[in-house]
Amino acid sequence: MLGRILVLIIDSDPDARARTSALLSANAYDTAEADDGLTGLRQFFNLHPDVVIVDLEVSEMSGWTVIKRIRELSDTPVLVSATKATNEDVSRTLELNVDAFLAKPYDGQDLIDRLNAIQNRTADSDEGRWVYQRNGLTVDLRSCDVSVHGEPVQLTGTEYRLLTYFIDRRGWVLSHDQILTHVWGSDYAGDRNQVKLYVWYLRQKIENDPGKPEMILTKRGLGYSFAG
Numbered sequence: 001m002l003g004r005i006l007v008l009i010i011d012s013d014p015d016a017r018a019r020t021s022a023l024l025s026a027n028a029y030d031t032a033e034a035d036d037g038l039t040g041l042r043q044f045f046n047l048h049p050d051v052v053i054v055d056l057e058v059s060e061m062s063g064w065t066v067i068k069r070i071r072e073l074s075d076t077p078v079l080v081s082a083t084k085a086t087n088e089d090v091s092r093t094l095e096l097n098v099d100a101f102l103a104k105p106y107d108g109q110d111l112i113d114r115l116n117a118i119q120n121r122t123a124d125s126d127e128g129r130w131v132y133q134r135n136g137l138t139v140d141l142r143s144c145d146v147s148v149h150g151e152p153v154q155l156t157g158t159e160y161r162l163l164t165y166f167i168d169r170r171g172w173v174l175s176h177d178q179i180l181t182h183v184w185g186s187d188y189a190g191d192r193n194q195v196k197l198y199v200w201y202l203r204q205k206i207e208n209d210p211g212k213p214e215m216i217l218t219k220r221g222l223g224y225s226f227a228g
Contacts, residue, residue: 005119006030008049010040010066011081012059016104020053023108029115037061041069046178048169049076051118053102056082056089067096077118081106132167135215137206139167146206153205158183162198163206166216166226175223199224 007029011017014035021031032047034040036059044052052070056063067078080093081102093101100114132139136149144160146153155163161183166174176192184194203210217225 004028004030005051005115006032006047006049007051007053007115008032008034008040008043008047009053010034010037010043010058010063011053011055012036012057013055016055016081019108020111023111024115027112035059037063037066041066044070044076048172051077051079051115053079053081055104056080064092064096067098071096079111079114136208137215139163148206155202155205158198159202159205163202166224170226173219173222173225179223195224 007024009017009020009024009031011020011033012035017033017035021033024031032043032049034043038060040052040054040058041061043049054063054066058066063080063082067080070076070078075097077099078096079100079102080089080098081104082089083104085101085103090101092098099118102111102114130141132141138147138150139145141164146155146160146163162179165179165182176195179195180191183198184191199216200210203213203216207213207215215227217227219225
């Protein structure tokens with residue numbers, strides 16, 4: 001997780017979504033909302049949120065199905081909310097590695113405490129939160145220093161933003177428009193050549209063999225994936 005934390009709220013109750021979103025925004029979290037399970041799953045794949053809150057009674061696709069789909073590809077922290085819970089529900093939270101169960105109506109401070117605990121746990125357990133180091137590439141996210149096999153590498157501001165976006169979403173297939181929006185801004189949407197050019201620049205500086213990249217991989221017809 002780099003910078004502000006993005007929380008995706010999947011809940012068919014508009015009042016509950018609004019209350020949760022307002023609470024999170026007031027506590028320096030960014031939010032995105034979905035009013036049904038299918039939309040929520042699309043939002044998850046498009047936005048790559050840092051945390052997901054799923055209501056079990058969400059429409060179109062059950063909350064458990066949403067969580068199962070998320071778990072097939074990601075270990076993103078998930079919080080479940082529900083008006084009541086059965087013993088089976090509790091068992092499924094363990095099976096699907098759910099981080100917390102929130103009984104509705106839940107206390108706002110309890111939610112913030114749980115999110116802060118997740119954030120702190122991630123900081124303690126994930127070395128890549130501040131220093132990413134793999135395959136000879138080292139990126140210090142505090143000082144913005146980059147090195148390859150111990151040798152300092154000078155990146156432009158755009159190259160550095162692109163690299164850290166790749167690192168933050170490593171393993172995901174990122175479309176050209178997703179990369180443009182996050183690195184350059186929404187005004188650049190559609191300018192695929194910009195992405196291709198800067199991927200080429202980065203490969204020259206961080207790959208052992210830029211002609212046969214092992215970290216920034218091209219997914220033809222889809223975009224790029226960072227396998228570093």
